[in-house]
Amino acid sequence: MKVEGSAEEDNRAAVGGRGHAYEKGVKYLSERGLTVLPDKYVLPLHERPRSKDGNLSPLRSGNSIRLPMVDFRELRGPNRRGVVESIAEACGKHGFFQVVNHGIPTEILTDMIDVTAGFFKQPFEERERYMSPDMFSPVRYGTSMNQKKDSVLCWRDFLKITCPPTMSEGSLRHWPSSPADFRKLVANYARETKHMSLVLMEAILEGLLILHKPNNEGPGVDNISDDGIDREVGNVMEMFKAGSQLMVMNCYPPCPQPNLTLGMPPHSDYGFLTLLLQDEVAGLQVHHEEEWVTVDPVPGSFAVNVGDHLEIFSNGRYRSVFHRVLANHEMSRVSVVSIHSFPFDATVRPWTELVDEANPSLYRDTSFACFMDYISSREPKKKNFLESRKLPSQNI
Numbered sequence: 001m002k003v004e005g006s007a008e009e010d011n012r013a014a015v016g017g018r019g020h021a022y023e024k025g026v027k028y029l030s031e032r033g034l035t036v037l038p039d040k041y042v043l044p045l046h047e048r049p050r051s052k053d054g055n056l057s058p059l060r061s062g063n064s065i066r067l068p069m070v071d072f073r074e075l076r077g078p079n080r081r082g083v084v085e086s087i088a089e090a091c092g093k094h095g096f097f098q099v100v101n102h103g104i105p106t107e108i109l110t111d112m113i114d115v116t117a118g119f120f121k122q123p124f125e126e127r128e129r130y131m132s133p134d135m136f137s138p139v140r141y142g143t144s145m146n147q148k149k150d151s152v153l154c155w156r157d158f159l160k161i162t163c164p165p166t167m168s169e170g171s172l173r174h175w176p177s178s179p180a181d182f183r184k185l186v187a188n189y190a191r192e193t194k195h196m197s198l199v200l201m202e203a204i205l206e207g208l209l210i211l212h213k214p215n216n217e218g219p220g221v222d223n224i225s226d227d228g229i230d231r232e233v234g235n236v237m238e239m240f241k242a243g244s245q246l247m248v249m250n251c252y253p254p255c256p257q258p259n260l261t262l263g264m265p266p267h268s269d270y271g272f273l274t275l276l277l278q279d280e281v282a283g284l285q286v287h288h289e290e291e292w293v294t295v296d297p298v299p300g301s302f303a304v305n306v307g308d309h310l311e312i313f314s315n316g317r318y319r320s321v322f323h324r325v326l327a328n329h330e331m332s333r334v335s336v337v338s339i340h341s342f343p344f345d346a347t348v349r350p351w352t353e354l355v356d357e358a359n360p361s362l363y364r365d366t367s368f369a370c371f372m373d374y375i376s377s378r379e380p381k382k383k384n385f386l387e388s389r390k391l392p393s394q395n396i
């Protein structure tokens with residue numbers, strides 16, 4: 001007969017008694033039936049999740065927010081200017097908005113969620129093939145934020161994949177080949193989200209010009225290209241068309257003590273725009289008016305947020321917003337983020353259209369490589385990368 005030991009003894013056995021099991025990720029730990037959260041995941045008291053009503057579970061908390069809604073279809077209709085302005089307002093006030101009526105077939109979204117869940121359900125040996133300490137690897141499986149540097153780990157595993165510009169079959173050969181159809185389904189999703197990001201970015205650029213010169217009805221005749229687009233907007237859009245797309249597939253397994261840890265700690269995203277698809281399990285929280293509020297999943301829609309590059313490019317008009325993810329005890333959760341920016345080797349700086357004597361540049365030039373160097377050399381904390389890009393004399 002098996003004699004039951006203490007929860008701590010069971011847990012020590014489950015994680016192998018040594019630190020190395022943590023590096024296999026939280027899916028691995030959760031599959032071993034942990035009942036007590038290992039110390040490595042326990043946040044200091046002041047960093048633990050807490051909500052006003054004292055309810056810690058995002059599944060039950062009433063403290064949720066409805067993000068401003070953007071009807072994507074209307075961007076192609078007579079009310080385009082109204083939608084452009086409402087996106088500008090959402091970026092300025094919230095840094096987050098919800099996109100509906102985007103036209104991406106439901107099947108592509110459900111396939112993406114299913115193939116993400118399917119990837120993490122595979123045996124550890126299959127997932128482990130993509131584990132790499134190289135932050136520049138085009139495919140990387142890992143856990144926490146930076147598992148080698150984080151002093152306290154967080155309760156998430158991830159698969160990061162870089163989307164090549166052509167998305168041709170040959171260029172996807174580094175991507176996982178299982179579950180079956182992984183490459184096909186993820187590539188379909190990546191193409192659709194790339195298109196959506198381009199349409200949104202064009203609207204965001206127009207919105208920035210309107211905010212900067214509110215009395216302008218539109219670009220002057222000299223500044224319109226043959227296809228009717230403001231030349232300045234057109235130039236920037238060329239950078240986005242050739243730009244980078246990074247996808248992060250996240251998995252948050254049930255957590256034995258979710259009130260002691262987080263799925264992801266407070267952070268901002270580094271690109272221009274992040275498009276987030278979540279399954280039906282709540283967990284995402286945004287920092288809004290000094291409070292953490294839950295973004296309840298709206299089936300078939302995307303939560304979109306401003307990233308650090310857009311904060312820099314907009315010269316601080318828009319701010320990348322802190323968000324975090326709560327863990328929960330009962331249900332596994334998956335999400336997929338698609339992060340869009342200029343090409344990896346391009347420089348990001350405040351848009352010249354927005355900078356003049358009255359509005360001096362507030363940020364240093366930056367690039368994706370500079371961000372990667374920064375985060376691979378230290379524990380990423382909140383927005384400290386962005387802080388490092390602010391010009392010293394500017395009080396923003």
Ligand SMILES: O=C(O)CCC(=O)C(=O)O
Binds near residue numbers: 269
């Ligand atoms: O899982 C989520 O809802 C958010 C994920 C996220 O913030 C990220 O991957 O940066």
